[in-house]
Amino acid sequence: MSYARFVRQRGGVWDEFESLLAESRAESLSHASLERLAFLYRQVLHDHAALRHRFARTAAAERVSQLALEGTQALRLEPDDHLVGPGRFFTRSFPRAFRAHAAHLGVASGLFVTAALLAFCMTVLRPGIGLALLPPGAVQGLKEGRLWTETVFSVMPPALTSSSIATNNMAVALTAWAGGVLLGLGALHIVLLNGFLLGALLGATWHYALAGELLEFVSAHGPLEITLIIVSAAAGLGMGEALVAARDRPRREALVAAARSALVLLVGCLPWFVVLGFVESFVSPSPDVAAPLKLALGLALEALFLALAWNPSLNEAP
Amino acid sequence: MSSGAPAANDDASQAADRVLALDNVPLDLPIAGAGTRSLAAFIDYFVLGLIMAVCAITAIVVGGYLNLKSFWWAAALVFALFLLEYGFFAGCEIAMAGQTLGKRLVGLRVVSAHGSRPSRAALLIRNAVRLVDLLIGVPLMAFDRNARRIGDRLAGTLVIRTRRAASAIVRRVPRGWTPPQIAVLESFLQRRDELQPEKAEQIARSLLAAITRDDPEFLPADDTFSDPVERLVSGVSRGDAARP
DSSP: OOHHHHHHHHHHHHHHHHHHHHHHHTTOOOHHHHHHHHHHHHHHHHHHHHHHHHSTTSHHHHHHHHHHHHHHHHHOBOTTOOOOOHHHIIIIIHHHHHHHTHHHHHHHHHHHHHHHHHHHHHHHHOHHHHHTTSOHHHHHHHHTTOOHHHHHHHHSOHHHHHHHHHHHHHHHHHHHHHGGGTTTHHHHHHHHHHHHHHHHHHHHHHHTTOHHHHHHHHTTTHHHHHHHHHHHHHHHHHHHHHHHOOTTSOHHHHHHHHHHHHHHHHHHHHHHHHHHHHIIIIITTOTTSOHHHHHHHHHHHHHHHHHHHHOTTSOSOO | OBOOOOOTTOOGGGOEEEEEOGGGOEEEEEBOOHHHHHHHHHHHHHHHHHHHHHHHHHHHHHHHHTTOOSSHHHHHHHHHHHHHHHHHHHHHHHHTTSOOHHHHHHTEEEEETTSSBOOHHHHHHHHHTHHHHHHHHHHHHHHSTTOOOHHHHHHTEEEEEOOOOOOOOOSOOOTTOOHHHHHHHHHHHHHGGGSOHHHHHHHHHHHHHHHHHHOTTSSOTTOOOOSHHHHHHHHHHSOOTTOO
């Protein structure tokens, strides 16, 4: 068949398919039109195959290739493209991802605790290590017997600090998660740095006999905040592992699967940072809330998060 | 399903990945290069910066005008700016079927590795690692055959050029002309208005000479066009259903 005859015979099909695609983009397709679009898609694909083979690089081949591509985008749906509601996400998807990352959570927790203990011991032995992490004003405050947190929370209004703290913590969690793609090194950096900072600051306040005040300050928000950082880092470590050791799957497939699971873990953590922002701004610095109450709140938040994350009612093996 | 082999007819500047569509029909995805993608990203960051500045200025002016004593509006502003910073690209791509404002202007679209519309999870993932891609994304794209940055590798996505559908399809062809010759003729007809008039006339004369040599009956002997471009256009668009 000649090019001209092929174009004359098939041009009508391409025009109809193009107009149906335009309707599809405007989301105004009826059921019958959708069926017609799917029917014509197959014809357009076959025309594309014929043109590509016999009349490559002609305008008709280019046009039909474009139509086939747009038809594929309009009609082919990726299998995982369905959003679950918040209830199902937090009771099913998030606990599944949490359990799947149990090993990474263990590694991240171990590294955090190790870094914190190491920094604490080093700072107790040599206080200069911990004090080097604090600005001069804060060190002066410690010498005068008060924590730097008093200055921060007395200057900024709590409403503003809650938002700043929440967004800052979310940015740290996102960095820990995204850092996983650098062979897991970014996630390792975040978990080790945060562990080291906590240990060093505890050591510094220990040196000035203010560790009790610092522990009281962090008791309401600290446990969950540390857990969320560890969970975000564990998600990043999952991606890092897929890159380093893809096992029996192609690295590309392993990485894509790990990223999807890690994303669920990250998204499940983000709302908790907003809660913690409020707690850290309104409860933690408040002298009106008794220390045991702050500790009880911190432990309750931690228990609630872990209960939701593990979801014992989810009848699946970890 | 990507075969990993470039299309046989594609040259280096027309990189394409090949996927298999329905009935195993191969489909070439016109991969966008690092340059065009960077241009689209530059436009997007410029727009994002403008939106953030407008949001901040509006909030401060309105807050001052209403003499708000509470700082909750400032807290909301901080949160809104954070959402814009981290959610602008993913939000645009989800709402605009794989395009952002910059991508739409430059003519790009995000698709899945199968050539289909990517899932929302994939669009979220490819934009969640933008922070890392700002550091090493461009060199990665430059050295990858499919110009994928880390986000694309994680999400299993590609960025393709949204080509304009060719409109200059000739419905009459001189006898014996091969597809490459037809492609040259159609390419000239498509671009004739973009050429300098003298250059267009020169090419049209060459094409008319080739047509007359190969198929003397193709062009009517009695046409009155003095302009060779018009004569050529008239010749290929003349109604002649009887010709093969």
